[in-house]
Amino acid sequence: MKKIGITGTIAAGKSSVAKILKLKGFPVFNADQYAHLAYLPKSKVYEDLLKILGESVLDDFKQIDKQKVAQKIFVNLSLKKEVENLIHPFVKEGLFHFLDGQKKKEFVFAEIPLLYQVGWQDLFDYVMIVDASKEEVIKRLLHHRHYSKEESEKRYLLQKQSLPNDETTIWIQNNGSKEELIDQVNRTLRDLRKGKHGNSRSTKL
16 A cells, blocks of 8 residues: 655645545545544544633534634634644544555545645655646636735745655646646556656655
8 A cells, every 4th residue: 555645735736636536436535624523522622622712613503613713823823733733633643544444455645735734744655746836826816715916925935835855756737627637647646556756755654
């Protein structure tokens, strides 16, 4: 089993790549979706989150409202760190459980937008970085997320600077059509099977 992390710049198409892989039958873990489970009343970190966030973040169903959390931690960096110290281990445990159940698979993928920021790159044999040109990213952020041009450029450059490049890095450049993206994913899978992306890194799993 080869473990491949999926990350990349904002609005580059990470989820699009993950969707293509799912449609091909590959198992794909989604870190953001799993993180949402932490906000449910039955989650193991629910009570601890409430202790630091307060009951004002609850919705009518006693679930923690992600938007209310975002508003709170946006203006309080120390609180943001406390929340991350609960959420990140929760997601990591979910990732381990997911990988443990896929040991007979050829390739297993995990979409983790903050993979390098949380330092999980060494958990994977390869890291697939989905990227797009600065112009394309800004266009997508302006039209689909309604960011200002200044904010779009700032977010793109901030994430771009954190992306490394070595023999275990697989780049997907998503500037064109959906068909072109599918072709790139297909070529990448063929290259992985042929060992064209170099020796996989020594993982910590």
